[in-house]
Amino acid sequence: MMSVSQQGAHAMVRAKFAIGQLITHSLYGYRGVIIDADPEFSLSNDWYERMATTRPSKQQPWYHVLVNNSSIQTYVCESSLEPDFTEQAIQHPMVDIVFSGRSHGHYVLADKIN
Numbered sequence: 001m002m003s004v005s006q007q008g009a010h011a012m013v014r015a016k017f018a019i020g021q022l023i024t025h026s027l028y029g030y031r032g033v034i035i036d037a038d039p040e041f042s043l044s045n046d047w048y049e050r051m052a053t054t055r056p057s058k059q060q061p062w063y064h065v066l067v068n069n070s071s072i073q074t075y076v077c078e079s080s081l082e083p084d085f086t087e088q089a090i091q092h093p094m095v096d097i098v099f100s101g102r103s104h105g106h107y108v109l110a111d112k113i114n
Contacts, residue, residue, distance in 0.1 A: 015039070015061040015078065020099065020107035022084035023065065025076060027054065032074070033090045033107050035098050036064040043075060056080060066092040 015037050017023060024031050041048065041058035048058070056077040063081065065074045068090045087105040089095075099107040 015063075017061075017063060017078065017081060017083070018106070020109060022087070022090065022105065022107075023063075023076075023081045024084045025065075025074075026080050026082050031068040031084050031086070031088070031090065032065040033068075033092075033095065033099075034063045034065055035073070035094070038062045038064075041077070047075075051075075052077075054080075066090060066094050066098070068092065 017034050017037070019034050019036060021034050022031065023034060039061055041060075041062050043062075056079055061078040063076050063078065065076055065081075066072075067074055069092075071093050073094070085105070089102070090107075095107070098110060100110040101108050
């Protein structure tokens with residue numbers, strides 16, 4: 001589903017997953033919900049060396065994920081995620097802060113007031 005269109009030396013990357021979408025980590029099996037996305041890896045090289053033990057490509061979308069049944073937030077590459085179609089709610093203390101509810105199996109972002 002990821003589409004990449006080549007324009008000269010610049011490639012446009014389209015994320016496979018959306019904010020509010022339920023996912024499962026393909027290697028570790030945990031469920032979660034996406035709260036943000038980066039077009040490519042954007043954390044420090046130190047974090048990558050310590051945490052990205054499988055050394056996935058930095059040149060793909062990376063997602064900020066609230067992990068079900070925990071208070072953990074992770075940062076995961078697109079190639080390690082699969083859609084979760086169970087539609088079971090995510091149990092995480094930040095869910096009710098980030099999202100206003102659920103609709104059609106997706107979480108809906110809460111309106112931000114500045």
